Amino acid sequence: MGFSMGLNLVLLLAMVATNILSLYHLSSTTYQSQTKPPTQQQVPDYLIHQLQTIRATINHLTRHHPSTTIDTNSKTTTTIPQDLLLYSRLSPIASSCHNHPDLLHNYMSYTPFTLCPHDTDLQETLILHGCHPLPRRRCFSRTPSKPSSSLSSNPFPSSLPDSNVIWSKYNCKSFSCLVQKSPNLGFDPASEKSSSFLAFKSELDLPVTQFLDLAKAANSVIRLGIDVGGATGSFAARMKLYNITILTTTMNLGAPYSEAAALRGLVPLHVPLQQRLPLFDGVLDVVRCGHAVNRWIPVIMMEFLFYDVDRVLRGGGYLWLDRFFSKASDLENVYGPLIGKLGYKKVKWATANKPNSKNGEVYLTALLQKPVSK
Numbered sequence: 001m002g003f004s005m006g007l008n009l010v011l012l013l014a015m016v017a018t019n020i021l022s023l024y025h026l027s028s029t030t031y032q033s034q035t036k037p038p039t040q041q042q043v044p045d046y047l048i049h050q051l052q053t054i055r056a057t058i059n060h061l062t063r064h065h066p067s068t069t070i071d072t073n074s075k076t077t078t079t080i081p082q083d084l085l086l087y088s089r090l091s092p093i094a095s096s097c098h099n100h101p102d103l104l105h106n107y108m109s110y111t112p113f114t115l116c117p118h119d120t121d122l123q124e125t126l127i128l129h130g131c132h133p134l135p136r137r138r139c140f141s142r143t144p145s146k147p148s149s150s151l152s153s154n155p156f157p158s159s160l161p162d163s164n165v166i167w168s169k170y171n172c173k174s175f176s177c178l179v180q181k182s183p184n185l186g187f188d189p190a191s192e193k194s195s196s197f198l199a200f201k202s203e204l205d206l207p208v209t210q211f212l213d214l215a216k217a218a219n220s221v222i223r224l225g226i227d228v229g230g231a232t233g234s235f236a237a238r239m240k241l242y243n244i245t246i247l248t249t250t251m252n253l254g255a256p257y258s259e260a261a262a263l264r265g266l267v268p269l270h271v272p273l274q275q276r277l278p279l280f281d282g283v284l285d286v287v288r289c290g291h292a293v294n295r296w297i298p299v300i301m302m303e304f305l306f307y308d309v310d311r312v313l314r315g316g317g318y319l320w321l322d323r324f325f326s327k328a329s330d331l332e333n334v335y336g337p338l339i340g341k342l343g344y345k346k347v348k349w350a351t352a353n354k355p356n357s358k359n360g361e362v363y364l365t366a367l368l369q370k371p372v373s374k
């Protein structure tokens with residue numbers, strides 16, 4: 001609050017000084033025009049300098065627009081896209097966007113009211129750099145040339161239609177190619193129908209039926225949830241069969257994960273792991289963190305993530321860590337205490353050695369229940 005008041009005071013003084021200087025210059029000009037023949041008046045250098053200093057201070061403090069750099073020798077000017085200037089007056093832009101002006105300018109350099117550039121890779125880059133949410137654009141999104149109009153409401157369809165995806169940004173040009181290269185990424189929903197989140201082969205597994213039984217025994221209803229880093233939405237698809245709505249956060253890193261989830265009749269949220277979950281406080285019954293949430297995330301970022309999960313969970317809701325992996329020593333000394341800070345009840349806590357690991361890595365599957373009240 002102190003900084004905000006100080007900033008407002010500086011801006012007020014700057015505007016007052018600007019008005020005084022302008023008034024001084026105008027009154028001086030008026031007086032001279034009455035006593036001397038009309039001549040072309042030049043603004044004094046010191047006045048120009050002071051005005052420039054004040055304006056530069058205001059621009060620096062408010063940071064509404066990136067500063068424009070002018071080279072007096074080459075007379076070249078860095079041009080800011082007009083739609084970026086217009087949008088910045090209507091809605092705030094994420095502060096991290098200003099740290100990558102070249103990428104942001106490329107993203108906002110388009111012809112309004114025409115087709116948008118096909119720049120999904122640029123969008124992903126900006127989002128991963130913290131420029132999220134992206135500024136809106138006044139252009140029409142591109143669509144596949146001949147999309148299939150026959151879309152299944154079954155979350156485990158026999159196949160996903162290739163014609164509903166624009167493949168130009170991906171190495172693979174079909175879902176069959178993705179299945180062949182990465183059979184476990186969820187691009188073959190039919191193969192998951194009888195297996196995903198149903199089998200119990202080790203203590204690391206938590207079948208959906210067992211999870212629902214545990215919740216029922218605790219008098220906790222499961223209706224709404226989110227799957228953090230849920231790829232093509234396999235968990236959401238399984239829960240849909242039980243009339244439970246699960247949102248899926250996903251990114252299109254090298255493959256059309258969002259399109260695949262949508263083609264299964266699921267809701268993909270284009271949200272990176274470092275982004276605050278776009279949900280209100282205390283509205284979810286379950287949050288699942290799958291393979292995307294693991295030791296490669298910096299510890300402090302993971303701590304913020306867990307507390308954001310706590311924010312969106314209602315009292316009595318569940319945090320499900322599914323095969324979280326780390327070094328055994330780190331689980332004991334770092335991640336275990338980090339999770340313990342939440343004060344959740346351990347409904348399930350199972351560990352096992354990660355196969356073929358050379359660094360002593362282990363898996364953790366945990367089901368944790370948030371206290372009903374805090």
